[in-house]
Amino acid sequence: MPIDLYYMDVSAPCRAVMMTAKLIGVELNMKMTNLMAGEHMKPEFLAINPQHNVPTVDDKGFYLNESRAICAYLINQYAKDDTLYPKEPKVRALVDQRLYFDMGVLYQKFGLVYYPVIMGGATKLSESAIKDLAGAIDFLETFLSKTTYAAGDHLTIADVALVASVSTIEAVDKTHLDNHPKIQKWLETCKAEIPDYQELNQKGADMFAKWAQGALAKLESA
Structure with missing residues (x-):
């Protein structure tokens, strides 16, 4: 089951998550979230991320924001090895x-x-x-x-x-x-x-x- 990614293309942090997922073969369900239109302030988004920013991921009910934390989580949870985030x-x-x-x-x-x-x-x-x-x-x-x-x-x-x-x-x-x-x-x-x-x-x-x-x-x- 793919991980939901709430994102905007113009956001460098969002793109870091997208590249990390590609590198380890994790499928993302892309959910474009238009901050200019206030979509990040909707109650349903605030319920999963009170900071109302992107990127945000929903991994089967596990919600996480902050791109670098997301990248580390994806590696720790799904990567076949620790090459991209060494454990040493x-x-x-x-x-x-x-x-x-x-x-x-x-x-x-x-x-x-x-x-x-x-x-x-x-x-x-x-x-x-x-x-x-x-x-x-x-x-x-x-x-x-x-x-x-x-x-x-x-x-x-x-x-x-x-x-x-x-x-x-x-x-x-x-x-x-x-x-x-x-x-x-x-x-x-x-x-x-x-x-x-x-x-x-x-x-x-x-x-x-x-x-x-x-x-x-x-x-x-x-």
Whole structure:
């Protein structure tokens, strides 16, 4: 029986869950949830996720939100082995650190640059937020100077989560990745390794970019 995934294509965290499920062969029952239309505030959705955000999964009555927790759960519950989320304590700790970095630093800094303009009524991008995002990208470049992948010598869910974020950053404005050759090489490696990458991730990243660029264009013409 497939797992219900409440999602939006433009959401990088949702796409991380979609890629993880594909990597381990878990079938998802896709339930598009339009946040712009307020579908996440309906009583039936609030009953399964009081935080009313996506992604959210319903695995036969087990409800879970927060994409990185969902990715870890899917691996722990359904993967044939621990390759994507190694059990060895030090390796797993590094994967976890990269996941927390994605959530609390990289993706957060990206959001602080663009979401105020897209959804918050800001009239220009914040220069300080752009600087903070650049610093976060520099951190990732440093991580990748030591290992081929985000947390070692093979693909893990740390890469999957970070790919969802970085590909969105690249789609919105690829100059964010200028002078970051390690990130660029890593991103292309992951794109080639993740099955159905274009459909599962790039399409949504491009949709987000179109949304963001449209908002920026309106500011420039105002």
